[in-house]
Amino acid sequence: MTHDITADVVADILSLVNHETSSLDLAGLAAGLDHLRDLATARLGPPDVLRRHSGNGHGDTATLTYTGTGPGHVALIGHYDTVWPTGTLADWAPPIAGSRPKLGGPGIFDMKTGLAQGIWALKLARDADSPVPTVTFVFNGDEEIGSPASRPIVERTASEADATLVLEPSADGAVKTARKGTGTFAVTATGIESHAGLAPEAGASAVHALAEFVTAASAIAAPGAGTTVNAGLINGGTGANVVAGRATATIDVRVRTQEEKDRVDAALKAITTSDPRVHMEITRGWNRPPMVLNPASAQLLDLARAVAQEQGHDLRDAAVGGASDANFVAALGLPVLCGLGAVGGGAHAREEFIYPDTVAQQATLLAGMLTRLATWTGQPRSLS
Template sequence: MTRAAAVHDHTQAHVEEMVADLDRLVRLETPSNRRDLLEAALPEIERYAVERLGAPAARVQHDGGSRGDVLDLTWAGSPGLVGTVLVLCHYDTVWPEGTVACWPLTRDGDVLTGPGVLDMKAGIVQAVWMLRALRELDVPHPSVRLLLTGDEEIGSVAGRPHIEAAAAESLVTLIPEPSAAGDVKVQRKGMVFADLTVRGVESHAGLDPDAGASAVHELAGLIPAVVALADRERGTTVNVGVVTGGSGRNVVAGVATCEVDVRVQDPDEARRVADALEALAVSDSRCTLEVVVDHNRPPMNPSPRTEEILELVRRTAADLGETVGTQAVGGASDGNFVAALGLPVIDGLGGIGAGPHARHEHITVSGLPRQTALMAGIVELLATEARG
């Protein structure tokens, strides 16, 4: 038996404080593309964590360049226990500055709505209260390393090297990203982005149409070939999400572009699609095609060690009188980077709710103690394993 039920009761008794903590974080507006706002918010997030947990045993802040910094905080484990559990959180959100003024954290019974409440500021609150509860209940636990990144929503260019380095030094990576209705996420699709740019020859569409070579027409001819690269049986989807081109109704278009989103479960599929995109060619020799491919995130698939830790998740859920399933989802997270290294990661341990990136984004208040206790139980069982 774990102390997960005791952690649940403890956090349930403090749930209003957890809600107040969440309100505090939601008020800190942290859009991914605003370095200034991220820079202002991160010290406040650190101050919150230190107020709840005391000063960490180790602290490192990594410069994010034009993106949000990465904050790496480690609190020591129980005496005699070795190893570290990494809790990976991002503090950036998709919501622009000014959103919280018209949409503050709002409670309606068991439901809390607000920008970033689910994705993923509830996860930060859970991580802090998980460790606080373990300490206050005197539950043995390894060291806990909280890694806060500021560019997850825009590709984790700044965060990725620090995520991979921290995960390699940890027993497991736990990610309190939004849950799948209370289930954990063990598979996520990888992401390949591609930008296609066709350049043609402009001319007057009425006076001299044959002198031009339309970039728009060329791109329109290429798009069906792009979409045809999808393979549903292998879990590969292709979406052309943005198309732009031309300068006027009566102008043969000189430039046209499209933005492509590819999701894959099989790493080989990422290479296949990328190779096919780079092999595309225009039919009109007067036009040129540029293809820029970004292998944004590898797919997340469970390692053998992940499968073993899933058994700890199930044992903890049983101690809570519940069951926790596993789900595969199309969205990606920073867990993709960890899994691609063959390291264990349990994702989707965060809030129970719906609507990430949407105006109906919300969590349930009752889900906060449950998810916090689930994380705590996993950490406790890892401590038991470490002691043999």
């Protein structure tokens, strides 16, 4: 079965890649979502329920529900937006040739391969003539910018399902059972401008104060606990001969646990700088809570491993630093697994690629999980 579908799955993947869907291109996102909906319809038939939810200035979210023949209900979640600006495809270089074939393209790994594999998984489960659960696909177009419009849809759909499977790329074939929580902190320093040569003492440098703040913020990091702090953007001043009146920084924070999140919040709030004339303002923006392997998800992992064993291979799990929509689901205490999509690498990089010889196995694993979940109507029942 796996060899029979590889070419078709790859063709569907490439068709999705050829529709560029930058998170910031509303026209491209709309066309890409139309194509994704048409692809699902071509492979699965028209959904029993189709809803398109406005992105409110971002990419829309579509939910497609296919009624099953078993009592279970599974949510399959995947984003169709990418980090790549429209036009990137035109000058994308193919992957460097090696002993194992690769396919490259903007968004092919993160995460258009997962979208195609998810559609094929339901097709395979149906074709196996076994009970299948009701499946609701959630295709959102704003995940790469934090899911500002789609988060409530993701949470509501997951709450109505018995299990949620997120089609993000795998960690070298492993499913993702833990992800860091993410926060973005905007820091603004407002000082007093003056001439750097004639009256330096009259000024209060926003740049100098911000440098102190960023240094102190960096010291909050705790690598052993998985907490990272990165000042990725910084700007300020109007000239080398002017004591800077304003400076800004954007700081990315990643944490594994709620306890670390609370510690970072308190530590950032406690930072002081040496010149009291400079006003420091911090805008906190925690986006995704940490994802941990809750008891319900642990049962779902057991199911996935059992299915993989039946199909002749082992399934590993991994904790990763990046966040996804799975973070939202896990924070609700619901059963969720992430990283059930592509096998490859290079997310958000010019070398982004997949191994096409894995797409059939990944789709087949998902299909097997759907078949098992057809008769699982909620946790904490045993999944064996």
